[in-house]
Structure formats: structure tokens, C-alpha cells
Amino acid sequence: MAVRFRGESHHKVDAKGRVSIPAGFRRVLEAGDPDWTDGLNPNLVIVYGPAKQTYLECYTIEAINEVDDKIAALPRGSQPRRMLERMFNGQSHPTNVDETGRLVLPQKLREKIGLTAEAFFLATGDTFQIWNPDTFEAEEAAKAEEWLDSYPDDFDPLTLLDQGQGVA
Template sequence: MFIGEHTFKVDGKGRVSIPADFRRELEEGDPLASQSGRPRMVIVYGHDAQKQLQVYTYNDYRALAAEIAQMPRGSKQRKIMQSLILNKARPTEVDGDGRLVLPQALRDKIGLEGTAYFGGMGETFEIWKPDVFEANTASVTDTWLDEQGEDFDPLSLLNDLEG
């Protein structure tokens, strides 16, 4: 599971260290990683308005692609998922120094320069330009939390799963 948050420098060639605990998850999510020492992953960059890169382990991305393949052929939902998840994705691998090399086009898409924010999201992690992440969190999460009241417990949302 990808959890926690990290910020790392991005060099001029787009190389950025991957958090050590994230690398271990990537290794576990790639059956060939033990042989190659370079776990594979898939970066989904999605639609034009998407402000972050979403990173899947190799196995989790394959499972997601299989779920999309189970959707009715020709359906609008399947076409959208294929476009945003399968078409707007880039397979890559960890380099020999434990880094990810982000191509210029992906860095440009999210405005990444200087530093990258890594946010664990459970089965995936996201890469953001740090100030964009902060602004997004403030505008979405903080506003929603303010509406819930001072004594709101986020774990109460899990109660919806019981019924």
C-alpha cells in the first residue's frame, strides 16, 4: 500500500528519487522485479485538466485494464475509460539508482519543475507540483471538511460501507 507524503528534487533531466517505501511496493507489484532489479510501473496522466500524475504498480495497472475490458464493448463508459486510463498512460521503470525519469511532456503537463510532491493513495501514488497540490487540497478537501463541522470524524465515512 502506498501511504504517506514525500517531496523530492527533480533534476534538469526529469530524474526524481522515488520514496524507498514506494519502491518496495513497486517491486512487490511487478513479478519480474526480482530478476531485473528495476520494477515496472505505469504513469496515468489522464485528461488535459488532470493536475497530477497517477502511478500504478505493473500488476495493479494490468488488473485495472482487465476491469475496463470487462465493460460492455462500444459503451460510452468503456470508451471514456480506454481514452483516459489506457490511452493516456506511459509504462516506465525505476532506474538503477531508484529514480523515476519523468519525460518533459509529463513534467510540462503538470507544471513540474524543481520539486515533486509524492502522495500515497493506497493502491496508487500521485505526483504533483507541490504548490498545486496544496491549492487543490485547500480548495477541495478543506472546504468540504469545513462544511462537516468541528467534531467530524473522517472514519465515520466508513459506516456507509456497512449497509
């Protein structure tokens, strides 16, 4: 997909679970929905995944179709295929952006990630994540700092791009 999610932002969540999506993210959702045309609301899929997952991963229709194609290429009945089908098909919520540019997050999804008054949106390229801001700061920001601390002070993260797929 040529258009990518970029940036991060905080948005209020109302009592009904409605939260505004960053405008730039809405443009990517529109571009990634083959059925979207002017005047329609773009579709997306929110994957909430297994119990250990502490955020919601939001996919454009094109991006989730790529994942589905890769899952379908695995041997039918194999353990990896069954697990991935459960995570990406069963533990997901197909939805769309409403007329005002908001998502309605069901109670089950809000409870899973401890979302109350505010949501933190984080772009991850072909997807974006929705976090409880406190969880993100406590877990993910600390992981990023720890990872960067494992490299020398003059480390340039762009050097990893030349290493190919072997980077963990």
C-alpha cells in the same frame, strides 16, 4: 494488494526529469510487479489522463492490471469503455524505476503538470500521485479543508468507513 503506498514527501527534479521515488514506495512497486526479482528494476505505469488532470497517477503493474480487467469487462465499443481505454491505456506512460531509485519523467508529463524543480509525492493506497507542490497546495489542500469544514467540529472521518460505498 496487501502492500499499500503510505505517506507524502518532496523530492528534487533535475533538468533531465529525474526524480527519486520514496524508498517505501519502491518496496510497494516491487511487490506489485509480478516480474520483479532481486536485481531487477520494478515496472509501473504513469497515467497522466485528460487535460483537467493536474497530477500524475502512478500504478503498480498489479493495480493497472485490475483497472484494465474492469475496462475489458465493459461492452466493447461502448462510450465508457472507449473513454476509459483512452485515459488508462492511451494517456499513460509505462516505465520502470532506475538503478538509483529514480523515475525519469518525460518532458511532456512534466509540462502537463507544471513540474520544474520539485515534485510532491502523495500516497493514495494502491497508487501514488506526483504533483507540482504549488498546484497541490492551491487545489487539493483547499478542497480537503473545505470538505472537512462541511462537517461538525467533533467529526471523526473514521465514521465514514461504516457507511459503505455511498460516500462521495
